[in-house]
Amino acid sequence: MLETKNGTLSINYLCLFKFNTMKLHIKNNFATELPADPSLENIPRQVEQACFSYVAPVKPSNPELIHASVEVANTIGLKEEDIASTAFLNMFSGTTIYPETKPYALCYAGHQFGNWAGQLGDGRAINLTEVLHNNESFTLQLKGAGPTPYSRNADGFAVLRSSIREYLCAEAMHYLGVPTTRSLSLMLSGDPVLRDVLYNGNPAYEKGAIVARVAPSFIRFGSFEIFAAREDHENLKLLADFTIKHHFPNIHEEGSQKYVAFFEEVTQTTLKMIVEWQRVGFVHGVMNTDNMSIHGITIDYGPYGWLEDYNSGWTPNTTDRQHKRYRFGNQPEIALWNLYQLANALYPLIQEAKPLETILDAFSTDYEKEYLNMMKNKLGFQIKKEQDIILIQSLTQLLENVETDMTIFFRNLSNITKADATTTAFNSIKEAFYNENDLKGTIMKDWHDWLEKYTIRINEETLLDAERKEQMNLVNPKYVLRNYMAQLCIDDADKGDYGLINELYEMLKKPYDEQPNFQKWFAKRPDWARDKVGCSMLSCSS
Structure with missing residues (x-):
């Protein structure tokens, strides 16, 4: 509203003038x-x-x-x-x-x-x-x-x-x-x-x-938690109704059932988001309930990171160093814990625990199913085989035995062909290991055993090697924003040089493409970055 007192009219007129081109x-x-x-x-x-x-x-x-x-x-x-x-x-x-x-x-x-x-x-x-x-x-x-x-x-x-x-x-x-x-x-x-x-x-x-x-x-x-905690059920309902009206228009249930339907949608989108995090090796670092979106989208990028070596116990957050609550392997469980808190917040609108419990009880089973499908895609499996879960479990155990770069391993796995001998198959993935000297005795034998089973398994697929490689490369990125890369941007930007920000921005727009002009970024974390501030763990300081 335009007013004349205290010069407000001229200020608002100036605002309109400044924005008339945008x-x-x-x-x-x-x-x-x-x-x-x-x-x-x-x-x-x-x-x-x-x-x-x-x-x-x-x-x-x-x-x-x-x-x-x-x-x-x-x-x-x-x-x-x-x-x-x-x-x-x-x-x-x-x-x-x-x-x-x-x-x-x-x-x-x-x-x-x-x-x-x-x-x-x-x-x-x-x-x-x-x-x-x-x-x-x-x-x-x-x-x-x-x-x-x-x-x-x-x-x-x-x-x-x-x-x-x-x-x-x-x-x-x-x-x-x-x-x-x-x-x-x-x-x-x-x-x-x-x-x-x-x-x-x-x-x-x-x-x-x-x-x-x-x-x-x-x-x-947390937007719902605050009203529930204060027993302000009137505003809790206003917020829930607003959210459903404007952001979940597909919900047509009435009464308390619409809040159940809302919770179920939030649960499913949250589940799918976590599966995607696990697929690319992303660790949020601060999965507090105030950092969880009701849209099932990732918000609030603080001490995040991508796995360098495949380590289910890694967290990028120095505040979480001791208990590792938000470690990579615990993200699905934390998502479920957070959903329990949202369920408690919505309970006053539903007044019945059973429908919420049913949705929460299904989370772990649904997640395991989605996770298995995701991992099968990463491995290039399209035909359903009961033994796949064993092959996947043994692989994740192997990846933790020695320091193995997650991104490089899964990207290079697509180079293995149906005709490869075990030694040839190993040569396709050996670039992913940080120290080949660690691959001794039973560890090397276990890798050869797994690769033998893997080549047998891909021979059961109908896709040609090139077709399977293409499909795998659609879900296994070649380029991710490693912490040391972000730190290099920060170091340059502190000196007034923003060229690297633009370079990485352009590269990260096509993370699944080969992009040979950016090949230098398809590399393991350099030794200098292993313990450097900003390149391994980070604080919440901002």
């Missing part, structure tokens, strides 16, 4: 239909009976666009030329607010590392608005744009290193075929941010940065 189809459903925090005071506090708090981004002193995704821009209704505009820079740095919008931060709670943490909320994320394009709705969000009422003891900003990792990873996951939020832009704020990267009492100033993220919504498991 058109978005604005939809403010979330902020219009759900209860807002009545207080506009932007200080850390408990927010009651509200789904969100209005809060404006902090204007950066000298914003600079580092990189932007043309594809994501097109997805939300922008053109390539919009990216180069002042309007784009202003909006997605938080400098100027788009007309007819009011940015806000979400209120939610969560379980962190298995413990109830109470109110959490968007501590360094600010939702700009919702947009509609091609009959799809998207929420636009800035990460690192300043404090909110949910920032607790933090400042709400983000640093360049974590922003680069978030920006690249979301896009890498998308092109790998893993459900995820998307990255629209990466910008410098021009303002220094104080961080203690190692949590060792030695904070230092780093470059501040802002990532623009895009998702159907940023509603999380």
